[in-house]
Amino acid sequence: MTGPEQPRRSGLRDPERSVRSLGAATLAIEAFVLLLAIQPIRVVGGDLGGPAIGAIVALAVAAVVLAGMMRRPWAWHAGTVLQGLLMLAGLLHWSLLVLGVIFALVWSYALHVRRVILG
Template identity: 80%
Template sequence: MTGDGDGQPRRSGLRDPQRAVRGLGAAALALEALVLLLAIQPIRAVGADLGGAAIAVVVALAVVSAVLAGMMRRPWAWHAGTVLQGLLLLAGLLHWSLFVLGVMFALVWAYALHVRRVILG
């Protein structure tokens, strides 16, 4: 492995590991925002009584996810993304399908955190 100028070998072989990890986190959150927005109508179509407040919660989670995707340069954004996954799991109280989405995206986020830890140490 080659060094990066300060005598430390690169752990991952990536040219810019910080940027790669930020991209992974941003992609996961952007995908989450898109899926949440696209899930509103199918949830309503299968007979769920999603009221205005429940739809507002889903839209708010999607907006927060999209905003966090754009803020992955900030160190606290990773922690906020973890909190977001917990909030999505709690949204499962509104409808079971939101809990399923919460589990899926919590697993995706856990994988992103694992990759971050492996690459950045």
């Protein structure tokens, strides 16, 4: 007979910091990819106008700001909203929807890892 079940340890020295770093890295990579995607989208898609470029830059800036604020508990929720906004930007150009779906899947994996490590 065993005593009360102990919480599963992750083996990390600072699990909260590790999870915050994962979220921040995910958002930073998203911002980088969004900014790098502007020119190829313009070349391939052809009709990427000012509002779409403005939306991409605004989303990239928001991702960088959120990456720096991952210590705040609401930043994870804001990151989820950011993924939805990126998919909504798909109304401006179809490739933004594709990027939104890809990064929503990556973000959902980061949320899953957060849930597994922190409980």
